[in-house]
Amino acid sequence: MPKVLSHDEKVVLIGICRYVINSDGVVTDSELATMNQIAEEIGFDDYQKTFDESDRLITSIDDLQEKIDNLKKSSNQRKILEYAIQLSRCDACIKSDEVDIIVYAADSWDFDIKSLMK
Numbered sequence: 001m002p003k004v005l006s007h008d009e010k011v012v013l014i015g016i017c018r019y020v021i022n023s024d025g026v027v028t029d030s031e032l033a034t035m036n037q038i039a040e041e042i043g044f045d046d047y048q049k050t051f052d053e054s055d056r057l058i059t060s061i062d063d064l065q066e067k068i069d070n071l072k073k074s075s076n077q078r079k080i081l082e083y084a085i086q087l088s089r090c091d092a093c094i095k096s097d098e099v100d101i102i103v104y105a106a107d108s109w110d111f112d113i114k115s116l117m118k
Contacts, residue, residue, distance in 0.1 A: 009080060
C-alpha cells in the first residue's frame with residue numbers, strides 16, 4: 001500500500017497520467033480501468049476535485065514540468081513514477097511523449113529509469 005499522497009503529489013500524479021493517456025490521442029478502456037485502479041489503491045476520495053484542479057493548473061507541458069520540479073522533496077516520487085509507468089504500459093501504443101514525461105520526472109527526482117522499468 002502506498003504512503004498517503006499529499007494534495008500536490010495527487011495533482012502531479014493526475015497531471016502525468018493525463019499526459020500519458022492523452023499522448024496518443026485515444027483514451028482506451030484499459031487506460032481508464034488502470035487509472036481507476038490507481039485511484040482506488042491510493043484511496044483517492046477527492047479524485048474528481050483533484051482532477052479538476054489538475055486540469056485547471058496544468059495546461060501545458062511547461063506547467064507539468066514545473067509541478068514535477070516542485071516535488072523534489074516528495075517521499076512518494078517512486079510511487080508516482082511506478083503508477084505512470086503502469087499506465088503507459090496498459091495499452092499497446094506507447095508513444096515517445098509518454099516516455100519523455102516519465103523520463104523527465106525520473107531525471108528531476110534523481111531516479112534511474114531503468115531500475116523503475118523492471
